[in-house]
Amino acid sequence: MRWRLTLLVAATTTLTLVAFLVPLALLLRDVAEDRATDRATADVQGIVPVVGTADRADIEIVVEQLNAAGRRVTVFLPEGGAPVGAQAARTPAVELAATGTSLTAARDGGREIVIGVGRSGGTAVIRTVVPEADLHAGVTRAWLVLAALGLVLVVVGLLVADRLARSLVRPIDDLSAVSHRLARAELGARAVPTGPPEVREVAGALNHLAERIQVLLREEREQVADLSHRLRTPLTALRLEAESVRDPDERARVTAGVDALERAVTGLIRQARWRSAPSASATCDAVEVVRDRVEFWSVLAEDTGRAVRLSSVDGPLPVGVAADELAAAVDAVLGNVFAHTPDGTPFAVTLSADRVLVVSDAGPGLSAAVVSRGVSQGGGTGLGLDIARRAAAGGLDISDNPGGGAVVTLRLAAPPSS
Template sequence: MRRRLTLLVAATTVLVLIAFLVPLAILVRQAAADKAVSQATVVLQTIVPLVGNNPDDQLSLSLQGQPVPVSVFTPSGAVLGEPAEQTPAVRLAASNLLAFTVATGSGREIVAPVAISGRGVYVVRTVVPDADLTRGVARSWLVLAGLGLTLVLLGLAVADRLARTLVAPIADLSAVSHRLARAELSARASPSGPPEVREVAGALNHLAGRIQDLLREEREQVADISHRLRTPLTALRLEVESLRDPGEAGRVAAAADSIERAVTLVIQQARRRGGERKSCDATTVVADRVAFWTVLAEDTDRLVRQELPDNPLLVALPADELAAALDALLGNVFAHTPDGTALAVTLRPHPSGGATLTVSDEGPGFPAQALLRGASGSGSTGLGLDIARRAAETGGGSLQVLTAPTGGALVRMDLAAAPLTEP
């Protein structure tokens, strides 16, 4: 936009200058020619009285040293002053007794007849060469061209300055809108520039505030719904205390604790301020969750293979979200493959930073609609893969559903590297 405004002003300025300078240049050339012709005419007017008052020999002396070369054609055919041939203009002036100026190939020819009683008709003639007709014109044109170029450059500078005052607020609005799209809901635009742009900035700020209010209400509603689950959990704990079998009571209590932790996590995530991201050590989180699921795998005769690095891998994802995503992927394996199906969990550093988490199994694989939220094709809620996908994308990564070499399902999560400093 800034370049277009500058080009528009430049084009307008050039057109105005052309409309002004071209006629002025023609006028300068005409003025120079008129000045040269006027000077020559004045010289001829001073010679005409001398023709009638002086004999030819004295007239010849008077013609010497004139500012312009002057020739006087006598009735006898002699030429006094500057030698020259008799031209058609001279003959016409002598026959018609008319003074006039005519253009020739070498310049302007000026003739003036002088009729003297008893002596005949004398013709005074001078020629203004083209060099005198255009004297100073080139220099004047250069001055006009320099003036035009200066005005164009000045117009471009002013246009760029004005365009910057228009474009800068718009660029600020664009940057704020991109920050809002990245869930930085605290971003606000500074109202500046023309009134229309200030109005747009105010509307964008109002929209951002409204989004914050709506999200805050939604988070509180989710937190309230999650908090209501604590009541049945409390009742479940009371039922656990009434169980007589210690082993069974321990298993049910562990399940209740796990549900309570999940509810607490939902409340914390719901109340987390939008745009605030944290990082974690993917090696530690994956190792902890694989150890948890390995115990369940032993109960269903599943072989769990894991490949984890020895060093920490920092990724741009909170530990609870990474754990929830991995739990969703492993939960899919346990829910949608028969007992005894082997699975593998691999965590490797990514070449461009971050990490690559892979969960594969030797089951039947995923249906075509597996990545659609709420569609599983196997009787479940269809949210497991979507939870993992959103967790990966929230941290700047991605998720892919592939086919394992054994024909089963393979889910690959690319996790972005954690920033150097926490926000």
């Protein structure tokens, strides 16, 4: 924008100067030609009385003085004979002046001035020529001065335009920088209202928007935290119920489930209240998290008659995602296996050294519609695989096994370099 404004001013200034300086240059040329012509005419008119009354000898003396001063003067006498002064042929202008007419005619190399003078015995003609060099004396220098003046004016105009454009563009660049900071979740970023009134108004609107976003996020976090906190009461009741179960194995399984749910709720409360932006340095051991979640789901798999196969590299395998987020992603994928396949359907979990987590089953397959956030064909919220996608920074793919069933592939990111 800055360069466009400067270019616009440069074009406007150049056109204005051309429209002004070109006619002025032509006028200077015409003035110089008229000045030289008038000077020569005045010189020859000074000898008109002599030509009209004196004899040939006196006329020769006066004409020689003019020619010695740089004029090319010729006098054609009516008595005939050779012309007085510079040798010249009788031109059509001389023939016309012999009838008593005075005139100025253009000719190659300058201008021809002829004056008819009445004399006894006829009309004498005084002729002089103004060379091209005399007609345009000083014109070239004047044109160079005008060109230099025009160039200086263009440069000054560019400097002024650049300063004005900078005063307009700098506040806009500041607004752009603030908007990018807000996009990076730096909600404390604010624009300084500077520049033209319109830009200041935009800055104020952007600051108001940032404040409104802060308020909405704070209210949302508080609502989520309050909702999560309310879950503690039923969790406490579930724990009491679990402790009252007589079967030790059953009591241990239910207690483990309650503990996992309580950890998830606690993490949700902590994130809702204190996390303003995702941590760029979150890491965990993928092998440990995957084994823990598969072990957790193995109890339910055993109850529903499902065979579970876990293939994992030897740990540790660090990945660039928090442990609770990776656990939530694994839970979401495995939960879909239980939700969308009948009892007795086996499934397998594979974690490779290149940080690729694959969950496959032998069920009817998983529709692509399940991947859409908020869309579910199974009565759920449709958010499970969206959680898995956010944890899989390298991408999430869903495909069908050639022999039947679904394959969900999560490509986990490497941990950030220290």
